[in-house]
Amino acid sequence: MIRALITDVEVLSPFHKRFTLAFEPLYADSWSHRPGQFVMLTVPMAGEVPISICSSPTRRGFVELTVREVGRKTGVLHRLSEGDVVGIRGPFGNGFPVERFKSMNVMLIAGGLGMAPLRSLLWYVLDRRELFGEIYLLYGTKSYQQVLYKDELKRLSSRKDVHCLFILDKLETQEDREWTPVEGLIPDLIDYVETDPERTCVAVCGPPVAYRFIVKKLLQRGFPKGNIFLSLERRMECGQGRCGNCQIGYKFTCKDGPVFSLLEEDLVPGML
Ligand SMILES: Cc1cc2nc3c(=O)[nH]c(=O)nc-3n(C[C@H](O)[C@H](O)[C@H](O)COP(=O)(O)OP(=O)(O)OC[C@H]3O[C@@H](n4cnc5c(N)ncnc54)[C@H](O)[C@@H]3O)c2cc1C
Structure with missing residues (x-):
């Protein structure tokens, strides 16, 4: 330690x-x-x-x-x-396969606290901007109050080399409406992105309930399963695959994940 x-x-x-x-x-x-x-x-x-x-x-x-x-x-x-x-x-854990993202467009889809691990990836691609194609950040929270890294994301929104799209469950206050004009759930934001799915790698981290809907929308839009990477957090104790608390099927979220692609050899039933 x-x-x-x-x-x-x-x-x-x-x-x-x-x-x-x-x-x-x-x-x-x-x-x-x-x-x-x-x-x-x-x-x-x-x-x-x-x-x-x-x-x-x-x-x-x-x-x-x-x-x-x-x-x-x-x-x-x-x-x-x-x-x-x-x-x-x-x-x-394994982390996102950043080598695989190189020369590709990169789409980050974050919900709530899922923005935390994706912020690491966001700054990784921004700090090596020349290695990646278009960068899209799609970020949803319940309200403006729960938005993380507000000042940083406001500054990023004015940059020309990254497309920031924000959504709130409900636009209730003036602050909410100043943050974004878009009301709804995270999968709705995917409709606003025009990108070639074959040339785009997607990283997703959000509340467990959102994954199914995000994945469904991405597959409908034609993103190949091998281009979609999900960070799945599960309760875990030891972090080294010993205690079994985070085991799903024959996989341990801590050791084999937390990042899994949508390919069948990567995911096991019950993971989503
Ligand atoms: C790989 C991984 C990465 C994580 N990254 C972050 C992070 O960046 N920031 C962060 O705030 N938290 C993160 N968490 C969750 C964090 O570990 C837990 O919130 C924390 O262990 C709770 O400890 P506690 O003693 O405060 O709460 P506890 O008393 O243990 O639990 C309080 C409440 O939180 C729920 N809870 C506890 N752990 C989890 C969990 N893993 N997922 C969902 N609900 C949980 C419990 O069911 C209970 O309702 C991560 C978890 C994992 C497995």
Whole structure:
């Protein structure tokens, strides 16, 4: 386990905080990860939780984690601040096959907290912009209040080399309408994208309930199964395929995933 120092805590929403962690000097240069991988984070006096890395491996010397407060361990973490020390094991999981994305258009489809692992991939492709074709970010949340990385995404929306499309379940407040004119669910956003499905790799991370609908829409639009990659998060304890908590069929989400393509040899029944 590596000790890491919390160097920044940013409140992203009433429920989410982003933690920036700096490594001990010994590990600062050697640490690397792939977009879509996660760490096992030890919260002092509470225990370990799996958390996706939301920073890109193109930015070195630190990692960023975005955490929603849902229970005891994430609650204790939310009360930590700059200068506190946590533990990190990992990185774990396979991550997105970024080599496969090269020279292709890249479509990222994020729902809610699914934006966290996809932010790592987003900055990876933006920092190596010349290696990729068109980049599309499709991001849906319930309300503007729950949008993560608001300022960053507003700045990205004005860039010409990335197409940002946002959707909210319901447009209720003035803030909601200023964020996006589009009301509905994430799969609806796919209709707004004009891209050659054969030349586009898609990365999806969202609430479990959304996957079936997103996948159905992508297949209707003609995206090949081998171009669609889903990050499937399941409850897991050890992160190393030992405890079996995240087992689906003969696959372990922690070890074989969390990223799976839609190809039959990759997915097992019951995964979606
Ligand atoms: C690969 C992976 C990556 C993850 N990445 C992130 C991340 O980037 N940010 C983040 O905030 N969380 C992430 N999670 C979920 C996070 O690990 C859990 O929210 C955390 O372990 C809850 O611990 P707790 O003690 O605070 O809550 P607990 O007391 O353990 O649980 C509180 C509530 O949350 C539910 N819950 C716990 N774990 C999960 C889970 N994995 N999926 C759905 N519901 C759950 C429980 O059923 C319960 O209702 C990830 C999980 C996995 C498996």
